[in-house]
Amino acid sequence: MYPFGKIPHELRKNCNDMYKFIRSMNKTKLLIVAAYVLIALFTVAYVLLVLHRYWQFQYFFTDNVYFQKAFWDVARFELPIVQHKFLGEIVILGDHFSPTIFFLSLPLLLYRGSEFTQLAMIIPFSIGMVFAVHLAHSLLHDKVRVLFLVMFSYLYLGFQHAMIFGFHEIHFTPLFFWMMAWAYFMKRKMMYIVSIALLLLTKESMPIVVFCWGAFLLLSQGASVRKHAMVLMTVAILYFFVVIGVVIPALGGKFLYAPDLGEASASIFTLVSRLFTPAEKIYTFIISVASFGFLPLLNFATLPLVLQDFLMRYISSIPGNNQYSLAFHYGIALTPMLTFSGLWSLYLTQNNTVWRRVVPILLLLGLVITTITHWSYQGRGPLHQVFIPDFYNVTRDNSFLWELIDKTPRDSVVMTMNHLGFALADRDVHQFTSDSETFKRINPEYIVYDKRSDQSPANILPFMNFDEYFKFIELLENDSRFVPYFEKGTLKILKRKT
DSSP: EEEETOOOOHHHHHHHHHHHHHSSHHHHHHHHHHHHHHHHHHHHHHHHHHHHEEEEEEEEHHHHHHHHHHHHHHHHHHOOEEEETTTEEEEEETTTGGGGGGGGSSSSGGOOSSSHHHHHTTTTHHHHHHHHHHHHHHHHSTHHHHHHHEEEEEEEEHHHHHHHSSSOOOHHHHHHHHHHHHHHHHHHHEEEEHHHHHHHTTTTTTHHHHHHHHHHHHHHHHHGHHHHHHHHHHHHHHHHHHHHIIIHHTTTTTOOOOOOOOGTTTTTHHHHHTTTTSSSHHHHHHHHTTTTTTGGOOOOOOOOHHHHHHHHHEEEEEETTTOTTSSSTTHHHHHHHHOOOOOOHHHHHOOHHHHHHHHHHHHHHHHHHHHHHHHHSSSSSSSGGOOOOHHHHHHHHHHOOOOOOOOSOOEEEEETTTTTTTTGGTTTTEEOOOOOOHHHHOOEEEEEOOOOOSSSSSGGGGGGSSSHHHHHHHHHHHHHHHEEEEEEETTEEEEOOO
């Protein structure tokens, strides 16, 4: 008996119709649907992760404000000028030539919050995965293997950490790469050309990906595509050198990511040693390919696509940047390369009697390794947070900070704390500094801060401890140039006298 009385006729009829529809579907169709459902479930989980972390003020000043301020400048039809750590004040495209990032200026014409920027970390990726799944279904006989590829992609630690580190231009790479791959195999010429153009415009390093795609075509398709592959590779090389040699310098920037070998510029040993030291580079490589069941290593044609990412990140020598780590945003661009490489290996081995027995073992091994690394690498993988009630309690507990954001006047010069900057990015916002010359140059109209002593130490950076932070706040509160503007508990705003 239905616990709430008799089952309504319409409900019973709809349930029966749904059951008949499912029964009418064969196993292949069910697996295809399952792959898309899996994408939807992962997407919802990551949307919850990135939005709640934003509402919790877990995205900090570095890079997040850098990009969001540029989006706001373009939305206001102003030049996107940013303060670069090494290059000083430049147009943001002089740092990385990535015009596609300004797609994110469009939502700001209608909505002032930064939620769309957070969603841009996951939604384009999932749209790309739809193309990936469709391509995989067209290439693979065994549709169960497609489910493994989806799980590998979303559970890969390099991808997970890219979701919590904040938006970067390479978050668009998976979408444009999968559009390109899908369009090539489905023979959609116009979409193929547009996808390549968008990929090139994603970042000045993307010509290397396009070049390696050309190499893949040459190695996998042979003489039939030699002309096409050579043209593609030539265009990629020319575009790369025009952008780094002409366009970026014209915008006041400089290409900072070429290897700087100093005195040992001619030493092959120096280059090779950078591929293996520090040891975390080896760990990153092993975990990355192991998380995909070692499938990316089973074919030669896609190796250029996979290895180019490691080579660029490992040899690069920007001081203080750990590009080789799994803990930052860099894994987002590697994920589609590993997935495509795994897909191509599955495609090549699916008709081989021996490999048909080995591949299921590798798929299960990849899932086991992914699970182990999820629970062991630097604590736990970020995705697990969405299944813990306390994660949502943090959103509730930090909601009081939004009043501080709302009370800060729009169109003003603001100086604030590390965790508050992103939410204030629609203002001319700057991070706290104890350097008097920098403070004088910025000349903030409002000082926005929280005086809690039990908050995260990350919130008060660049101050190394709370003694330094409170001493700085005390100086500001006693500064005759500022008067109280808003105060509620530990939340305070100071206003510069006019």
